[in-house]
Amino acid sequence: MSLRLSTVILPHRRWHEGGGATWQRAEDLGFHAAYTYDHLSWRVPFRDGPWFGAVPTLTAAAVVTDHIRLGTLVTSPNFRHPVTLAKELISLDDISGGRITLGIGAGGSGFDATAVGQEPWTLRERADRFAEFVPLLDRLLTEDTTTYTGKFYAAGDVRNIPGCVQNPRLPFAVAATGPRGLRLAARYGQAWVTTGDPQLYETGTPDQSIQAIRGQVEKLGEACEEIGRSATPDVENGGIEKILLTGFTPEFRSPGGSAEGHPLDSLDAFVDFAGRHAELGFTEIVVHWPIPDTPFAADEKVFEQIATEAVEQLGRPGS
Template structure:
């Protein structure tokens, strides 16, 4: 089991920079930040962009892997994003992971004045995004005219440090998105059914038990999607966001230990928690984070 943590981009670098360093010192395997122009009721800020945040994080860490959680077509274009990815992967010396999703409704999709897409059209757009993004990160110039994106002689030279490209961790809960994750993903990440809507209205199951049942169903659905594509079930890493459960994973050491064990039993290779905040989303005590960090080697090996 690998264990990661999300550090929301809601603090000035004088505070955030030390958090990224501590995540590495604590022994987390990967650290992520949200790739949004604004998020839920935190849109009034402070809020900072993911790309420069990850660039700065790469400069103050040496081992931990770094990722977007998750980049979407709501405001990312695959040609420009390929340039940003190439740069961060170079600065981090090959530690970048690219979390990718279809995007939802809400601030990110409204702030640029774009027409709201149906869920089906968002998946159509995501499929086109993934195909073009993969090709632009390749070694040959790309020209393409699609329904959503146009690229003319696009390239990402000199290419990424990781070959053929950094790993794609594809977010998916719905049937079509799961098939995209099975086809394109080096990893699959899920929030459970609670994370389907990313707009201002955000509902979770009434109980943690109901949430875990939804996670189990999604894990089985992803198995089916892999079978349909002909990929071995153990070929794609599986990431679970623990914090769309009604129980915040870092509410206590016991809660975190239980969540890691249950995720492992469902076949997940990785779990993701969130850095505690003073209030609102992911409100918690950093002392719990410190206690969990001291137990990471045993949690990772399943001996706790």
Template sequence: MRIGVMILPTDHWREARQSWRAADEWGFAHAWTHDHIAWRELAGQRWYSAMPTLAAAAQCTRRIQLGTLVASPNFRHPVPFAKEAVTLSDLSDGRFVLGLGAGGTGVDAEVLGAPPWSPTERRDRFVEFVEAVDQLFRQPCADYAGRYYSAHQAWIDPEGGTRARMPVLVAGSGPTGMRLAVRHGDGWVTNGVAAQRGRAAPEVTPETAAGQIDAVRRMCVEEGRDPATLKVVLMIGNRTRSPLTSVGAFADAAGRYAEIGVTDLIVPFPRSEAPHKGDVRVLEQIAAEVLPTFTED
């Protein structure tokens, strides 16, 4: 199992780059950031854009994979976004991983001034967004015609080969996201479920994750795909029961998730304040003492 960190884009870069460098130097397999205009209780506070942040991170790191967890259709169109992703893949020397999700309600969903999407429209837009991005990566010049998104002679990567070089992860706790991951993704992402959808941050346990993993594996079989070819990426963003309270707590949690088939585990990079308040020294200890005990596939 590979282990990575989520770094919120809240700090000035002169401070933030230290976190990205640390994640790289300590040996984590990947480092991620959220892609929002504003996010949850931090709306109205400092929050930077994901793609430029990752471009900067690509220049101050040397080996770690970098990615969005996750980007959504809320304020993006597949064509310019695919071009940005191709550029980031080049800037990072092939270390960029593209994570896609449906997005949620709230600030991001309303910031462009359009009427809020119904659950059905959000689902359908998500399907088109993933399909379009996948197609744009697979062809030097692509066309796509959907109800919500279109592309005409989109020269995203004239040299071709982007899809072979850039891993794509699809997030989703429900059947739509799972099936899109099975059909179009190199991996599937979950962060558990929320007690109140849209009103509370999702939390995950080994029990809930095991049920979700069983479901996505069944979909692989239904779609004629070997479940072993789909990475299972789990983000532990729990506001309670955090595995970062101690090295022992993390080792125990990581072991349990590895047993149920998680291939990639992600935890928040500790902050000095909520959310994800914690002690960065514990994370450094985890890197030194726990990372070497897990093999990377």
């Protein structure tokens, strides 16, 4: 399978002040997918500025685009319930004509962790909730009627008719690095998502990052093998795709952490970065849409050149 290039568009711009045009431009540039974060607010410098909801944003994006895939990267249980989320996703999949991917993860300890009044969950509780959240969401998106009572979540005679446009449901891209999360990705994910090893961002090297990610890929393969699933990216034959959300590995440190500079400094630098990760088995690489004066700042002309030329460059012999 050839490498795909996608983008993340943060929901920080008012729709009629350029927000909508960004999604249209992403489609025009040929990105495979355009994702957005699903948070109630996010870290500095976005914490005290405009920040909009993921599902309404994706709904609007679905209306102004035609073929680009859309999705969250990622949704978590921090402020979501499987029953209400399923209804929103079925609606969104219908509005988009079957173009939605759900990126989903266990959540973290950031601002969303206590936004609806709960005490912060421990790492163990986040994992426990995630292990219940994903299977229930899978049922809700594939069954006309669902009844379930668990430790954390319940569904009482919930009706989800007509279900998703995509069959049997919209795809899950499960973000995970630990053993329990990787087992969920292996069982329920059409794709697996990683950002690399966050402990290496500040002081690690690109080579150390590659080794850490290679280890994650190997553990995903072991989780797939446990249930008799192929770890290849051939989803139609039971495989699982692999997605790298960039921006959080040493190469993206400022100044750039690799000999070639920051991956978004030039087409060549990005092709080098993407090629090294494609060799690990990644089928999709996601870059953040440039935002000036933030960690995601980048030259827009270079960014557009990467969007339109990188995949072809990677496909050439010797790349």
